[in-house]
Amino acid sequence: MISKKTQTQIDAWIGKYPQGKQSSAVMEALRVVQAENNNQLTPDLIQAVADYLDMPGIAAAEVATFYENYNHQSVGKYTIRFCHNISCMLNGADDLINHLETKLGVKTGEVTQDGLISVKKVECLGACVGAPMFQIGDQYYENLTTDKIDKIVDGLK
Structure with missing residues (x-):
């Protein structure tokens, strides 16, 4: 195995x-x-x-x-791990997660129709100074806005 x-x-x-x-x-x-x-x-x-x-x-x-870095269900080629800890929440993470879900047409925990992207809400990624932020692979994306998210996600396709 x-x-x-x-x-x-x-x-x-x-x-x-x-x-x-x-x-x-x-x-x-x-x-x-x-x-x-x-x-x-x-x-x-x-x-x-x-x-x-x-x-x-x-x-x-x-x-x-x-640990949240282990997956127990299918995920997309790219998993967006969106920080949902206090610093990110206070800096608008909930609204940005909603924006991301709407853009992708999926809810947190789901995979896009094409299998390319999944979204996961995680507790903390240790980058509070750059809140709100998410991680894709080993790359951190900090100080997110809806425009930044759109550019990042569009670059994955």
């Missing part, structure tokens, strides 16, 4: 921890397994990671369900 290529990546992370503490690599192991599987984790994949790291399945599942 975990390819040799992904096992090699996980092994590199395991090597960063003391002998017998391979479960410390669970976050990265889940990340690389998710990336290999259409950016989605299923219960079977989470269990496969747990088995590979020789840890209880429930412990891997706790990590996979606690």
